[in-house]
Each structure stands twice: as structure tokens, then as C-alpha cells.
Amino acid sequence: MADITKALYNMRLLDDLAQKESSIHRINSLVKLITTVIYLAVVISFGKYEIIRILPFVFYPVLVFTLSDLPAMPIVKRILLVEPLIIGIGILNPLFDNQRILLGGMAISKGWITFLSLFLKSSLAVTVGILLIATTGMDKLAWALRILKVPKVFVLQLVLTYRYIYVLTEEVARMMRAYSLRAPGQKGIQLKHLGSFLGQLILRTLDRAQRVYEAMNLRGFTGEYNRGENEKVNARDFAYLVGWVLFFIVARIYNIPKLLGVLLTGVIG
Amino acid sequence: MSHHKLEVRDLQFAYPDGQVAIKDISFTIHHGESVGIIGANGAGKSTLLMLIMGLLFPTSGEVLVGDVRVTKKTLPMIRQRLGMVFQNPDDQLFMTTVYDDVAFGPRNYNMDEEEVEKRVKEALEAVGIAHLKDRAPYKLSGGEKRSAAIAAVLSMQPDILIMDEPTSALDPKSRRKVIELLKGFKHTKIITSHDLDMVFETCSRVIVINQGEIAADGEGAKILRDSKLLESCGLEIPLSFQNCPVCGKL
Numbered sequence: 001m002a003d004i005t006k007a008l009y010n011m012r013l014l015d016d017l018a019q020k021e022s023s024i025h026r027i028n029s030l031v032k033l034i035t036t037v038i039y040l041a042v043v044i045s046f047g048k049y050e051i052i053r054i055l056p057f058v059f060y061p062v063l064v065f066t067l068s069d070l071p072a073m074p075i076v077k078r079i080l081l082v083e084p085l086i087i088g089i090g091i092l093n094p095l096f097d098n099q100r101i102l103l104g105g106m107a108i109s110k111g112w113i114t115f116l117s118l119f120l121k122s123s124l125a126v127t128v129g130i131l132l133i134a135t136t137g138m139d140k141l142a143w144a145l146r147i148l149k150v151p152k153v154f155v156l157q158l159v160l161t162y163r164y165i166y167v168l169t170e171e172v173a174r175m176m177r178a179y180s181l182r183a184p185g186q187k188g189i190q191l192k193h194l195g196s197f198l199g200q201l202i203l204r205t206l207d208r209a210q211r212v213y214e215a216m217n218l219r220g221f222t223g224e225y226n227r228g229e230n231e232k233v234n235a236r237d238f239a240y241l242v243g244w245v246l247f248f249i250v251a252r253i254y255n256i257p258k259l260l261g262v263l264l265t266g267v268i269g
Numbered sequence: 270m271s272h273h274k275l276e277v278r279d280l281q282f283a284y285p286d287g288q289v290a291i292k293d294i295s296f297t298i299h300h301g302e303s304v305g306i307i308g309a310n311g312a313g314k315s316t317l318l319m320l321i322m323g324l325l326f327p328t329s330g331e332v333l334v335g336d337v338r339v340t341k342k343t344l345p346m347i348r349q350r351l352g353m354v355f356q357n358p359d360d361q362l363f364m365t366t367v368y369d370d371v372a373f374g375p376r377n378y379n380m381d382e383e384e385v386e387k388r389v390k391e392a393l394e395a396v397g398i399a400h401l402k403d404r405a406p407y408k409l410s411g412g413e414k415r416s417a418a419i420a421a422v423l424s425m426q427p428d429i430l431i432m433d434e435p436t437s438a439l440d441p442k443s444r445r446k447v448i449e450l451l452k453g454f455k456h457t458k459i460i461t462s463h464d465l466d467m468v469f470e471t472c473s474r475v476i477v478i479n480q481g482e483i484a485a486d487g488e489g490a491k492i493l494r495d496s497k498l499l500e501s502c503g504l505e506i507p508l509s510f511q512n513c514p515v516c517g518k519l
Contacts, residue, residue: 012405012407015365015405016405018365019365019366019403019405137365138365139364139365139369163363166407170359208360211355211357211360212360212361212363214324214360215355215360215361215363216363216373217324217348218322218324218348218351218352218353219348219373219374219377219421219422219425220345220348220349220374220377220378220425221373221377222345222377224377
């Protein structure tokens, strides 16, 4: 029960965070979206054994996070939420890819390298995605997607699904409350009641969704999601985009950790 | 100003399951009138409102706004003129901030952002919640939510305001505020409610609906005192007309 109410609060937290004012929040949504997409494409483009070369890309989320003044715990928690899934997908790699290589005098399976690379890439992708939503908000993202000519149907689907999750969860919370008050000392819902509980839930949510949709219609909603002000791309946004893309390209072409290493050892030597 | 007129002619409606909700209803509401539509639960009030707003279409008969018939084609234009405040503000408020919610309607009509801002500001000031504009709607109190829902409709500058139970689930102070607000509006108003004291204060004309038909239509002060009529329709006279529960005197 408390979990659901908490879950609701947690979901809305991202919306709340997106309302903050910071140098990252102020960047044009479209620019942020494009930067994120390019980032993802570049990170994914690395081969499965290239761990070291991905490392410079940690710099982007770290800097965005620092500048955007977001609270650390809620963001980290959300990232951790996805980790089991990533581990589940990659954990068998060491078994399948059991060629051995020597690393610092230690023989390990190549699978561990691919696993680590998969883990690193996915974590970065998830982090960057969460940061994008937490600094931009779903409404503005939808607007940016429309500018990029993503079809209306998809954008609308995304926005409404996002909105209806609240409707659904609220309904669950209300029903659970009513249930638990008349079923004291029970944990969760008994299996024999679950059928009618879920059925009720679907019917109620549909009803509620219908009313929300009617309210939207009455206020002139025709399927186009209007965000209002069209954010303009100013010099700062442009610099943000160009700066990051340059960094991504350089980090993709040159092996920065190696260069740094050479530079440092060269100086020492 | 004939375009502020609302006419309902020989309206009939049955739900797909065969339940006849509206048997035969006709009335005309003129510019500037405020009309209370009252009736017991299930009398057909909500269905009637939905028919007027074009959320449902009648099995026979018609609804005319100004001289325009409510059909699928005329809906966009009709809905700009009629503003409906839902009974449950949670159904109506779905954006992330109060400002965006109030701006939702005007933006859908592709107004430029300056005009949108002006309208949102005016609407929020009209209901006295300008200070809440950056708050998230789900964090507001019941009274504040109601005000926000009313502002969301006012921002479209409708000619006719339609309200479904505007004072339900409000504390006495918030209820009083909404009543004063309604009294202040110059719009043509249609209000459905079981709060008959509120109807008495805000509506000069009252239409009583009983089992999908009009049981009475006339001056509010007269109908709301007619205890026989109201009781036969599952209602009773407003509390303020009833005898004092302590001393038994009026």
C-alpha cells in the first residue's frame, strides 16, 4: 500500500525535477535530445572489447549531472533499478566467450570483458536517458520529437501513456486502500479476489481515461500536442551542441585514455 | 446577441444498453441567464450535459448553440463557446503545472504565446490563484483544484459556462468562494447540483429533471420553495428554507 503511494510520488519526482532551473534545464530541449541521441549512437558504436575507450564518455553524464543540480539519490536509485536487467542479460557472456586473455598478469575469460563493456554501455545509456527526462520533462521532449518530425501518433502515444500511468496507479492505490481497510492483517490481495480486483481496475481506469480524454477534447484537443512557446535555439544552445558533438567525435576517433597515458608516462619518463 | 443562446429541442437519448436516460427535453436558455438544473441521482443531469457538450449525440432531437447545431463537424467551434467544468477536477487537470493546464485550451486553438499568457493570467486572477501557477495540480487542495479547473475553462473565454456539481466535496469556505465566484461571472451559466442552497444563490432560473423529463422550469425562488414538487422528484427544499432544527421556527 505504502509502496504504491511511494511509487506515485517517485514517478512524479521526475516531473518535479524537470521544473528546476539550472544551466542544463535552460538548454533548448531539442538540443538536449539531439545531443543525447548522438551520445547514445557513439557509445553503442564501440566494439565489444573496447572498455577503456568508453571511459571518456562517463564525462558527459557526470558533467550534466553536476551542472543540473539534481539530487543524487533518486537518480542513482533509478539507474540501479535497471542494473539487474542488464546483469541478467550479460551474465552468461563469460561462459559463452571463454577465450582467455592476460590482463596485468592475470588470465581472465574474454567474456568478462564483453560483460563489463555491455554493463558500462547500458548503464551510461540509462543514466543519460534519465538525466534527459529529469532535466527536460516529458512535455518538452514530446515537443522536441515533433520538431524532429516524429509522427504525431507516436509522440501522442508516448505522452498519453506517460500521463495515464498516473491515472492507473492512483486507481490502484485507491482500490488497495479500500481493500486493505476491510481485510485487516492480510498481506496484499488474496488470489481468489485478484480476478475481480484486476477486472475492476481495468474498467475503472478505462472510465477515468475516457473522462480525461473528454476533458481534453472539450478544450479543443485535436491530437496535436501544443507545448506553447517554441523554444528558440540561441548561441548558448548551439555552443552546447557543437561542444559535445566535437568531444564525442574526438573521443570516438582518438583513444584518449591511451594518449593521456602516453603523455603522462612520457612526461615522467 | 443570439449566438449566446442555447436551445435544446425534443432531446431523446438512450444508452447502448437500452437504458433511456433522456425521454423528451426541450428548453431555451438566453444570453446572460443562469440556470440551475436539478434532479435526483440518475435523473439524467449528467447525460444532458454531455449531450449539450457533444460528448454524446442524441438518438433524436437536437442541441443548438446560437444558431449552430451540435454535430461532429461543428464541435470545434461549439466547444470554444461552451466551457465545461467537470465534477471531479482530477479528471480535468492533467498537465505538469497549473499554468500549462490553464494554457492547454488556448494553445489548442493555436493562439500566439503572448495571447495565451494574457488569458492564463486573467483566468488565474479571476479565480484568485495566480500565486499557484507554477505548482503541480495534484499537489493542490480540493478548493484550489476546483479553482484551477474553473480557470482552465475561463481561459478559453467561453460564452456559456457549464458546471457539473461545482461545490461538491468542498469545505464551507471554499464552497462560499466558488459561489461568490459564480455570482461574479457575467457568462450565461448552466449549473447542475444537489447543493440547492448554492443553486438558489446563483441561479435565477431552475429546471427540475425527473426520470429523463422536465418536471418544472421556471423562476428559481418559486420552484425551490415548492416542497411538494421537489419531493416528488426525489429532492427537498434548500436547507436555508427549512425550519431551524433547534427551535423549529423558520
